[in-house]
Amino acid sequence: MDGSAFARAYDTVMTQLTGVSADPPPLVGTGGWLPSRLPVEDAAAASVAAALTAAARLAGRSTGHLPAVALDRDHVAAAFRSEAYVRRAGVANGGGFAPLSRFWQVADGWVRTHANYEWHRRALLAAVGLADAPGDPAAVAARLATMAAADVEDRVTAAGGVAVAVRDETQWQSRHPLVSHAVLGAAPPRQARTGLRVLDLTRVIAGPVGTRFLAALGADVLRLDPPLLPELPLHLADGLVGKRSALLDARAENARLHALLDGAEVLVHGYRPGALAAFGLDAESLADRHPGLVVVQLSAWGEQVERRGFDSIVQAASGIALIESRDERPGALPCQLLDHGTGYLVAAAALDGLLRQRTSGGTHLRTLSLAATASWLMALPRAETTGAPGALDPTPWMTTIGTLTAVRPPGSLDGRPLSWPSGLPEYGGDEPRW
Numbered sequence: 001m002d003g004s005a006f007a008r009a010y011d012t013v014m015t016q017l018t019g020v021s022a023d024p025p026p027l028v029g030t031g032g033w034l035p036s037r038l039p040v041e042d043a044a045a046a047s048v049a050a051a052l053t054a055a056a057r058l059a060g061r062s063t064g065h066l067p068a069v070a071l072d073r074d075h076v077a078a079a080f081r082s083e084a085y086v087r088r089a090g091v092a093n094g095g096g097f098a099p100l101s102r103f104w105q106v107a108d109g110w111v112r113t114h115a116n117y118e119w120h121r122r123a124l125l126a127a128v129g130l131a132d133a134p135g136d137p138a139a140v141a142a143r144l145a146t147m148a149a150a151d152v153e154d155r156v157t158a159a160g161g162v163a164v165a166v167r168d169e170t171q172w173q174s175r176h177p178l179v180s181h182a183v184l185g186a187a188p189p190r191q192a193r194t195g196l197r198v199l200d201l202t203r204v205i206a207g208p209v210g211t212r213f214l215a216a217l218g219a220d221v222l223r224l225d226p227p228l229l230p231e232l233p234l235h236l237a238d239g240l241v242g243k244r245s246a247l248l249d250a251r252a253e254n255a256r257l258h259a260l261l262d263g264a265e266v267l268v269h270g271y272r273p274g275a276l277a278a279f280g281l282d283a284e285s286l287a288d289r290h291p292g293l294v295v296v297q298l299s300a301w302g303e304q305v306e307r308r309g310f311d312s313i314v315q316a317a318s319g320i321a322l323i324e325s326r327d328e329r330p331g332a333l334p335c336q337l338l339d340h341g342t343g344y345l346v347a348a349a350a351l352d353g354l355l356r357q358r359t360s361g362g363t364h365l366r367t368l369s370l371a372a373t374a375s376w377l378m379a380l381p382r383a384e385t386t387g388a389p390g391a392l393d394p395t396p397w398m399t400t401i402g403t404l405t406a407v408r409p410p411g412s413l414d415g416r417p418l419s420w421p422s423g424l425p426e427y428g429g430d431e432p433r434w
Contacts, residue, residue, distance in 0.1 A: 005039040005381045009046035012376065013345065016179045017050060017352050025049050029073035033392040034080065034334040035385045037323050043377050044080045044337060045073050047344040052411045054351035055217050059413070061355060062192055067413040075410045078394040080335040083205070083238040085394050087405040088424065093234040099137050100124055101312070103166070103321075103330050104144045104152075110166035110330050111144065111152045112316035116232060120308075123161030128152070162308045166330050169319025169378060176302040176372040179349050183362040184283055187291030190265065190357060195220050197434055198350070199260055200243065201250075201269035201281075203231060204310065205336055206370065207298050208239030209343025211268050214350060215242030216409035216418045222260070224248045224432060236427050241406055242420040246432040250279045256432060261290045263434045266350045268296045272308065287363035294353035294364045296346050302369040311339040311370060318374040337377065338370040345373070 007024045014022035027045055034040045052069045060066035078085065083096065100115035115121040125131050128143045144152060149165035156163035200211040200223040208223075215221040221243040225231060228249075231239075250257050258280065261267060267290075269281060276282040276297075286295055300309025315321050315332060324331035349366035357364050399408045401423030409418040 005042035005383070006045050009039065009043050009376075009380050010049050012380075013046055013050040013178065013348070014053065016177055017054070017345075017348055022053070025053065025069040025071060027071050027073055029075070031073045031077075032385055032387050033074060033077040034337075035387040036334055037384045038320065038333070038377055038382060039380045040333055040335065040337050040377070041073055041077060041385070043341055043380060044335070045071060045076050047341040047348070048076050048079070048410050051213055051344045051348040051351065052413065054348040054355070056413055058351050058355045061358065068415070070412045070415070071410060074392060075397045075408075077335075077392055078397045078407050079410045080337065080340040081394075082340075082407040083234055083336075085398065085405075085407055086234075086238045088237050089403045090405070093237040096234070097312070100135060100140060102137075103316070104141060106144050106147050106149045106152055109149045110316075111149050111163055112166055112313055112321065112330070113156065114162040114310045114313050117229075119229075120161050123159040124156055124163065127155040127159040127161055127163075157307055162310065162313055164309075164313050164317040166316045166321055167319055168322045172318045172375070172378075175375065176369055178368070178372050178376045179345060180303075180367040181353075182283070182365045182367075183356075184287035184365060185291055185363050187287075187357075187361050187363055189359065189361045190292045192358060193265065196266065196354070197264045198222070198266040198268060199264040200224065201267070201271065202298060203239075203270060204235055205239065205339035206311070206342045207268055207270045207346060208235065209340050210296070210298075210346025210350070212239065212242050212420075213344060213347040213409055214266070216420055217347075217351075218421070219266075220244075220434070222246060222430070222432070222434070224250070224257075224260075225428065226250065227428075231427065237404065237424060238406070240424055240427065241401075241404060242422055243425065244430040245425045245427050246430045247428040248432045253432075254279060258289060260432060260434070261286070261293065264290075264293065265354065266294045266296065268298065268346060268350060270298045272299060283365045291363055292357060292361065294350055294357055295366070296350050296353070297365065297367045298342065298346055298369070300370045302371050303367055309370060311336040314338055314370040314374050318371065318378065320374060320378065323378070338373045341377070342368055342370055342373045
């Protein structure tokens with residue numbers, strides 16, 4: 001096996017995913033479009049390659065023929081910045097971060113906040129004593145400058161917001177496996193249906209990237225969102241392609257949720273660990289009520305941590321922001337690698353879980369987190385690359401379906417490029433049913 005960062009990253013993923021070491025599939029392209037001090041492009045390509053390999057292996061079980069996997073690293077670079085390129089009727093759907101989602105200098109260092117959602121913005125303002133203020137960044141900066149980083153993190157988190165102290169990598173304690181696996185119960189193997197059904201209870205980027213890739217591979221993906229917590233326009237445009245979209249209150253309509261699970265083969269959810277039992281989505285309940293289901297559980301921090309988190313927040317807490325700093329201010333990766341990379345690993349985990357279930361039975365639980373992906377990235381061989389993030393022309397990999405223009409799903413199987421099965425559904429416009 002060659003010693004490149006791509007080969008090492010791929011082998012690590014496949015070893016944790018399947019328990020077996022593996023050589024990587026062919027990778028073409030010039031690269032250099034996601035400059036970083038960390039091997040971002042190699043990790044990105046490895047995560048997509050793992051999902052494609054898992055899809056090929058699942059298909060091979062049914063047909064007896066193992067499809068050949070191929071991947072272009074330049075296409076991967078475009079896909080990992082897909083939210084920058086997506087358009088509806090030729091119009092962009094807003095920027096990536098709201099004014100209060102940023103780094104702030106505090107009395108003893110830096111903090112990173114995430115306030116794209118209105119309820120997180122209100123929590124941040126309340127935590128720093130500005131609940132009655134209009135949210136002027138200058139006023140927030142002045143208040144935070146007098147506070148310690150750990151105090152900001154604790155106050156904002158306690159108020160229901162999202163903030164972390166910026167730490168260096170020596171302070172990072174996450175040691176979760178990249179992809180964990182547990183088998184519950186003794187459900188018999190399920191027979192493959194015509195059309196894989198995936199119930200999608202995820203938001204923002206990581207989970208939606210994983211489930212949209214499953215849709216590109218032929219799955220019927222039904223995404224459910226809570227009626228009172230609307231999704232941001234950017235994430236709707238980028239995360240709903242190829243799926244159906246319905247609204248459902250998981251608490252008030254719990255019986256309907258479980259009826260959908262009765263008809264699903266895969267559940268992908270992004271609930272924080274402490275919220276699972278309230279909806280009957282904890283592993284034991286799922287194995288009891290829906291034996292033979294493949295469950296992919298995604299979180300920011302891992303199974304034991306109930307805090308909210310996003311890609312930018314985990315970058316700040318893990319040491320990535322300081323690794324990527326070019327001056328006294330913390331930096332960032334050239335794409336949201338933790339989100340996108342974990343998303344493709346979600347797809348890989350779901351497909352590998354299906355292969356295992358159809359072979360030996362059981363209810364399969366796969367667990368992933370942005371924190372584990374951060375640890376994986378930082379453990380890979382480092383070789384700084386330079387350039388301008390986003391300088392890549394994505395045109396060769398763009399497609400238009402109806403009013404949506406988006407990056408095509410990366411990769412091919414047996415020489416056939418993947419494509420989106422449908423365009424953008426109306427948000428909440430479908431009935432919650434198969």
